[in-house]
Amino acid sequence: MKIGGRRYARVALVLALATSAIWTAGGGNAAQAAVTPVPFSSVVPAVAGSAPAAGVTYGISATTTIYTESTSTEATAIGGYLAAILRGSTGYPLPVTAATGSTPAAGISLLLSGAPSSVGDQGYQLDVTATSIVVRANQPAGLFAGVQTLRQLLPPAAESTTVQPGPWPVAGGRIVDSPRFGYRGAMLDVARHFFPVATVKRYIDEIALYKVNYLHLHLSDDQGWRIAVNSWPNLAVYGGSTAVGGGPGGYYTQDDYRQIVAYAASRYITIVPEIDMPGHTNAALASYAELNCDGVAPPLYTGTDVGFSSLCTSKELTYTFIDQVFGELAALTPGPYLHIGGDEAQSTQPADYAAFINRVQQIVAAHGKTVVGWHDVVNATPLPSTVAQFWGTTTRNSAVSAAAQRGTKVLMSPANRAYLDMKYNSRTTLGQNWAGVIDVKTAYGWDPGAYLSGVGESSVLGVEAPLWTETITSLADIEYMAFPRLPAIAELGWSPYSTHDLTAFKTRLGAQGPRWHVMGLNYYHSTQVTWPAGS
Template identity: 80%
Template sequence: MNVRRLLALLPVSLLLLIIPTAPPSTAATVVAFGSVVPAPVTSTAAAGVTYGITVSTAVYADPGAEGVGERLAAPLRRSTGYPLPVSPAPGAGGISLLLSGAPATVGAEGYQLDVTATSIVIRANRPAGLWNGVQTLHQLLPVAADSATVQPGPWPVPGGHIVDYPRFGYRGAMLDVARHFFTVAAVERYIDQLALYKVNYLHLHLSDDQGWRIAIDSWPNLATYGGSTAVGGGPGGYYTKADYQQIVSYAAARSVTVVPEIDMPSHTNAALASYASLNCDGVAPPLYTGTDVGFSSLCTAKELTYTFIDQVVGELAALTPGPYLHIGGDEAASTAPADYAAFVNRVQRIVAAHGKTVAGWHDVTKATPLPSTVAQYWGTTTNDASVKTAAQNGTKLIMSPANRAYIDMKYNSRTTLGQNWAGYIDVKTAYGWDPGAYLTGVAASSVLGVEAPLWTETLTTSADIDYMAFPRLPAIAELGWSPYSTHNWTAFKQRLGAQGPRWKVMGVNYYHSTQISWPGGS
């Protein structure tokens, strides 16, 4: 029996399984123009219009935007196999990154994106704005663009027009590298993930009871001894100054500013264990690998304490081009209130003398904040008298309420990682608040922005970081970037769900929240 006769006898349903079908059409691979996270200020799709990236596509960048252009082209070369050269603008067609022509209203971080059938043009006033526009373009590319190997394409980008800029200037994420140490590569991986969602500050929690993670030349035992362990007694680790500078440079190239934190006067057992002279009784405690808080304190009455702080802050400030240096200040249960206030007031002056703006957990409002000091609210209530008073006196706030923004909290009672002292936080809870109207008596004008802290008592790998940060980090990022008028849970969960296939291709170990419909069970 010949093949043609055999095929004629087979049922149609079986034929559909064995006869090769045509490849999916370009239209089938086009991403929805309105699927971007965070939601843009204005977004208008052009029905039926797409721009196709091909082997002849080039990137054209204005002077000062070449780095942004290269960081756009490099991953696309990997997934498309196309050369995608980066050349000086102007150019014909292709993808243009221009530092002119954007509306003045987009400021330093906003952008205008236009996708037509013949070109993609991103305009901004500063390179940071172009970078943010590139992150939006990234989400409009087919998911396969994030592949680590060459894919067959095609590479359509949906047509439309976006004008976009942030609601808040500070959109942060904190990574605790003190409870468990994370390598430079792990931190850089997290920076890449933050940048995708227009997060522009990485707050590194560099010291705590369980470990000191930055080399200080004038006090070398801090890192070599104080950094030698971690929660549970692991090996610990620390960053050399070159390591830290590498992280800072890597972040800056992605429009992310590093905020280093040296927590004090509490959360200091690693330092106290490293130098007996820092203790009031001159006796060094043993290294600590548990998870209790509030038991340690620098000796606030000793003049050596302030010499120590001045030298540590001086060395760290010299390595940190960003404006902020975080002094912690939380959970100081072992420090008398009057001593705490005097300590914070003096440390603020030390930080300012080294040219940095003080940031601290909101407990520092119990002292007398400098006019420039920024307080980071981590409470679980919507009313705090000292924070309200400080805000009304001019103190600016970063909003990180623990029962909304702490992405180390468990999603639910079945979550194996994380903690639950501030409650369970699934995506809807993380998304369902307004940073500009959260604290009673605190105006939106007092809020610099938001930050999603990730404490690592229970986290040891990048996969653990992924699991706790995604999908909640993009929710917090949207609160920081998007106008509150766009805030809509039903629309957001659809846009967030569309990120799932992209995370899968990227190898992000995200939590498949049942509150989100993940396409294809991605």
């Protein structure tokens, strides 16, 4: 809410502080009557286990302090992140200080001790009593996940950037939570249309709320090359100069990319950069004639057809090029994965494709990174570490299932379930429909661990929701296509399948609507979601 500007903020701060005099750390009847605490059952993704405490509520007040693990700079940073969000909406000082002793103090504590080993590195335990909120985890990533749950247990107004009157109750009880799959991803195609650093950061913040922990950036395609490469400067300067429809294009400098990587890391999200090859390479081929078999550079391309381009797989220069590009990208990317694309390579002969993929895998491995490729790469000989990202529209793929049985891990992104660029219905203005239309019921109604025949849960690395951008040109477009479907995919990646229930999910997802409204997020008001009145 921004109406009233500074005058409104001053009045709201007075109201908030007055309310806090009633709403103490132990709760207060007058304030409690004004705002009903958000129940544990409203959290998305659904928590693995919880035990609500009836009649118990903690109220964040003007005297609340955030205590963090004294020996952990990461915990301190997470405390600062939480305080920054809540200071804006509550107007409270919320100091962040080191925890002392083994007994949590009254207030909010973020501790790297006392969590059950069963929650692993990404899970957490959240305890809310009348006097304290305590998040415990084994690793900082778990603390950050616990903070996302805490955010959702606060009233939606807590997401406001201007001071609101409160109160700020949190329902009492215990949550013990951990993810089903270690990889829960989103993909943003910045090649078809370029998006500036600020837009990527905003998307990172939005997906972090739903415990997404990987962001795959599709950095190159026929229509644009979006990362500066010092050894091949024309890739970005010329190859990045346009976009679908002939727009102005753009690219990230290496400092821009470092900034994105660091920002994502502060939200416990790992960047997975993709350089697509041997197809989807017209921007590179147009930038350097010598990458073409005939030595002739094609013109820049601004259409949307696929499958027509290919690197020259028989040229040794091609592999020098790949080695240098991936060498620079590996040095910029602290995460374990480099994505090599590998899809829709219709202009490359099958034998040449297999030999190319096999050699590129070795180049990536030599730079200390693990290969991810679209599932087409299983038609070569995957390294034991290579991850195949399934994007098909069927539940059977003999090559992928055979690879899985030989040990290849599969990242699940079936296009007719997880592609966020598919239209919601025939009336949707944005997006495509080649894989079908996808509303919430379709996005949520599948089991990643039992979806693809011959690929059992132990072979599934996780899930990823790709957003291709042939028709997407702005942050508002990104948000409209991602929400409410991305939280559905995020829940499939995090929550135990035993919690899977469409009716309950439609209500839990609908409860996010008021939060998105406060955040200024441009979401699609799906008729398949049970939205609260006024959202």
